[in-house]
Amino acid sequence: MATSAPSGGLFGRVKPLDAILATAEKKGLHRSLGAFQLTMLGIGAVIGTGIFVLTSEAAQKAGPGMLLSFIVAGFVCAVAALCYSELASMVPVSGSAYTYTYAVTGELLAWMVGWALILEYAVGASAVAVGWSNHAVGLLKGLGINFPAAISNADAFMAKVYLAFGAAPSPDLTQAIATGGYINVPAVLIIGLVTWLLVIGTTESARVNAVLVAIKIAALCAFIALTLPVMNMANFNPFLPTGIGNPLSSSGLGVLGAAGSIFFAYVGFDAVSTAAEETKNPQRNVPIGLIGSLAICTIFYLLVASGAIGAMGAQPVQSATGVFLSPGSPELAGRCATLVAGGAVEPLVCSKEALVHVLDTINWPVVGRLVGLAAVLALPSVVLMMMFGQTRVFFTMARDGLLSERLATVHPKFRTPHVVTIVTGIAAAFAAAVLPVGKLADYSNAGTLFAFMMVAISVMVLRRKDPARNRPFRTPAVYVIAPMAIIGCLVLYFSLPLTAKLVLPGWGAIGLLIYFGYSRGHSHVGRGLFEVHELDSDAPPVPVPPMPGAPTPGPNQA
Numbered sequence: 405m406a407t408s409a410p411s412g413g414l415f416g417r418v419k420p421l422d423a424i425l426a427t428a429e430k431k432g433l434h435r436s437l438g439a440f441q442l443t444m445l446g447i448g449a450v451i452g453t454g455i456f457v458l459t460s461e462a463a464q465k466a467g468p469g470m471l472l473s474f475i476v477a478g479f480v481c482a483v484a485a486l487c488y489s490e491l492a493s494m495v496p497v498s499g500s501a502y503t504y505t506y507a508v509t510g511e512l513l514a515w516m517v518g519w520a521l522i523l524e525y526a527v528g529a530s531a532v533a534v535g536w537s538n539h540a541v542g543l544l545k546g547l548g549i550n551f552p553a554a555i556s557n558a559d560a561f562m563a564k565v566y567l568a569f570g571a572a573p574s575p576d577l578t579q580a581i582a583t584g585g586y587i588n589v590p591a592v593l594i595i596g597l598v599t600w601l602l603v604i605g606t607t608e609s610a611r612v613n614a615v616l617v618a619i620k621i622a623a624l625c626a627f628i629a630l631t632l633p634v635m636n637m638a639n640f641n642p643f644l645p646t647g648i649g650n651p652l653s654s655s656g657l658g659v660l661g662a663a664g665s666i667f668f669a670y671v672g673f674d675a676v677s678t679a680a681e682e683t684k685n686p687q688r689n690v691p692i693g694l695i696g697s698l699a700i701c702t703i704f705y706l707l708v709a710s711g712a713i714g715a716m717g718a719q720p721v722q723s724a725t726g727v728f729l730s731p732g733s734p735e736l737a738g739r740c741a742t743l744v745a746g747g748a749v750e751p752l753v754c755s756k757e758a759l760v761h762v763l764d765t766i767n768w769p770v771v772g773r774l775v776g777l778a779a780v781l782a783l784p785s786v787v788l789m790m791m792f793g794q795t796r797v798f799f800t801m802a803r804d805g806l807l808s809e810r811l812a813t814v815h816p817k818f819r820t821p822h823v824v825t826i827v828t829g830i831a832a833a834f835a836a837a838v839l840p841v842g843k844l845a846d847y848s849n850a851g852t853l854f855a856f857m858m859v860a861i862s863v864m865v866l867r868r869k870d871p872a873r874n875r876p877f878r879t880p881a882v883y884v885i886a887p888m889a890i891i892g893c894l895v896l897y898f899s900l901p902l903t904a905k906l907v908l909p910g911w912g913a914i915g916l917l918i919y920f921g922y923s924r925g926h927s928h929v930g931r932g933l934f935e936v937h938e939l940d941s942d943a944p945p946v947p948v949p950p951m952p953g954a955p956t957p958g959p960n961q962a
Contacts, residue, residue, distance in 0.1 A: 417511035417930055418510045419506040419514070437683045437684065438683075438684055438689055439689040439693055439696070442689055442690065442694075442696075442697070443693045443696040443697045446694060446696070446698065447621075448613070448614070448617040449673065450671075450697060450701045451620060451624070453783065453786045454668045454670070454671075455669055456539070456620075456759065457532065457534070457535025457841050458842065458845055459758040459759065460752060460756070460758040461662075461665050461842035462665055462709075463712075463713075463718035463719075463753045464721065464728075464731035465646065465662035465665060466645075466646055466649075466659050466661065466662035466720075467642070468639070468643045468713045468718055469643055469644040469645070469658075470659070470713075470718070471713075473663040474666055474705045474706055476663040477670055478699075478702035479892070480667065480889070480892035480893065481673055481698055482695055482698050483885050483888045484860060484892070485694045485698065486691060486694065487882075488856070489691070490875055491504040491866075492504075493686055493875065493876040494866075494873065494876070501521060501855040501858060501859050502518035502521055502797055502800065504859055504862055505858050505859070505862055508869070509861065509862055511806075511929060513858060515806055515923060516915060516916075517855050518797055518801045519911065519912065519915035520852075520855050521797045522851070523848065523850065523908070523911050524849075524851035524852045525791065525793045525794030525797065525848075526831055526835070527832070527844050527848040528671065529595065529787050529790035529832045530595070530836040530839070530848075531845040531848055532787045533594050533595050533787050533832070534836050534844060536590070536787065537591040537836075538841065539760070539783070540590050540594075541590060542776050543773060543776045543777060543780055546773045546776065553583065553584065554586060557737075558585060558837065558839070559583070559585060559734050559737040559840075560580060560581045560582075560583075560586055561585070561587070562733075562734045562838065562840070563577045563734035563735075563737075563738065574735065575724065575738070576723060576724075576735040576737075576738035577734055578738065579738035579742050580738035581738075582741075583737075583741040594787060595791075595829055597784070598787050599791070599825060599826060599829030599832075601788065602788065602791060602792060602795065602820065602829075603820055603825050605818045605820045616781065617782075619778045619782055620779075623775045623778035626771055626774070626775065627708060627763065627771075627775060628707045630711075630766070631711030631712065631715040632710070632714070635714030636715075639718070640713060645719055645720055646658045646728055649661045649662075652898065654902035655728075655901065656846070656899065656900050656904070661900070661901070663896055664853075664896040664899040665845055665849065665900075667852065667896055668845040669705065673697065673698060683876075686876045687876070690877045711762070712752060712762050715762050716749075716762055716765045717751075718752045719753075720753055721736060721740060721751055731840075732839075732842035740753075749765065757776055757779070759775050760772040760779075791825070795825045795828050798811060798824045798828065799812055799821045805927045805929075806923040811824045843901075846901060846904035849900065850897060850900060850904050850908040851911070853893040853894075853896055853897045856893050857889070860886040861886070864882060
């Protein structure tokens with residue numbers, strides 16, 4: 405289906421929604437999912453990753469107050485999800501928030517959303533890979549195999565980087581250099597394996613994914629069952645050691661700062677949103693599935709966090725001068741090493757595999773190793789799906805002409821976008837090699853929060869621009885819910901540490917240079933071309949009749 409091409413202008417290039425919807429018409433998916441199936445889908449997509457890899461980070465930012473952080477992050481996710489669902493039900497095609505924004509607010513903002521999604525997925529995959537590495541190294545240690553610290557983390561490397569950029573020498577940095585490493589080899593290896601699997605076309609089946617979800621949930625249920633009975637309420641005092649947090653602060657500490665990090669633990673709820681097209685009575689069942697799955701996941705997370713706090717405490721570690729240290733920093737790594745060398749039990753916030761460490765501390769080491777094994781088994785599939793999502797967005801942008809179409813090259817044998825997959829794998833491996841899990845999650849969240857904010861804006865814009873358009877699901881009280889989503893995303897973004905806040909505009913500036921230097925001139929929509937590529941991925945671009953008064957594409961532009 406073809407419709408008129410946009411006439412141009414900075415915000416005038418809007419991808420024709422009718423043409424995009426031709427894809428959905430081709431799909432013709434059967435509506436079979438009810439509220440229960442959607443809720444189970446959401447729980448399976450959300451639970452696991454963040455709670456395994458970010459508990460220590462959240463505890464260092466907020467202490468026991470991280471319980472409130474889970475509630476705040478879950479609420480922001482819920483209102484963003486309701487906005488996401490309206491567009492997902494209207495535009496049920498690939499490209500995620502990038503496609504939605506292209507159809508509503510135009511090419512420039514769509515480019516920025518797509519560029520932010522690249523940050524979200526690729527860096528998110530790196531974060532999960534580092535979390536997997538921490539659990540794999542811990543599992544080997546539990547089996548009596550000590551993987552060298554020099555090649556299983558980058559604490560010493562980051563400490564030297566801090567000093568090179570003018571940080572004041574301190575005993576904590578010295579200790580980090582003495583005991584830390586320079587590259588995270590296991591994280592690089594798992595990303596290399598996943599990249600290879602994506603190139604040859606191997607993706608997890610729904611059955612394998614269901615088994616992995618069951619393993620994750622069983623491990624977390626075992627953790628809850630063993631930690632809640634030994635809970636010591638004294639470990640919850642003080643409840644807010646770092647306060648609520650200040651979004652204008654550069655530290656990223658406090659309840660809001662931890663919520664900004666914990667947001668990573670909820671990413672995956674869009675699986676419910678994108679299933680709206682296959683849902684019976686979506687206006688009723690989609691919000692039930694979304695809110696239900698997020699509520700259950702939040703309760704689950706609260707029980708796990710409560711068990712961890714109650715069993716061994718979760719107070720943030722301070723420097724020798726009484727300053728709360730930033731999670732993931734070499735100063736914290738050095739301080740933790742000093743505490744352990746002095747004979748103290750390793751604090752929860754220092755552990756790279758927090759749940760396993762808690763079970764070890766309360767004398768359930770065998771179950772702790774099984775929880776670590778569950779993480780080792782389950783997390784690679786999360787890395788795979790994040791990298792798959794990133795390459796899908798990259799691939800879609802390349803086919804729209806916004807990136808070099810060489811990136812959209814399909815392997816002649818495996819029929820996969822091998823070029824963009826390899827590029828993604830190299831970038832993700834580089835980030836995982838030298839950065840800690842918490843910082844990677846914060847950088848990923850910066851991109852995610854921007855994309856969700858744009859989705860909330862797009863819902864309101866499209867309600868005004870095209871109120872008669874069929875909406876299988878309509879966001880309830882949209883002019884209340886969407887502004888709440890926008891405000892929530894902004895508050896969590898500004899509650900991130902300064903470096904994470906700077907990553908998004910820095911990444912965005914690079915994106916704008918690419919857009920105005922290359923993408924704008926090569927855009928298919930800008931040249932009057934549009935293609936629908938869901939089932940006919942090898943089809944050439946289809947010329948679109950220009951709007952009255954718009955310039956006709958020249959022969960070299962066709």
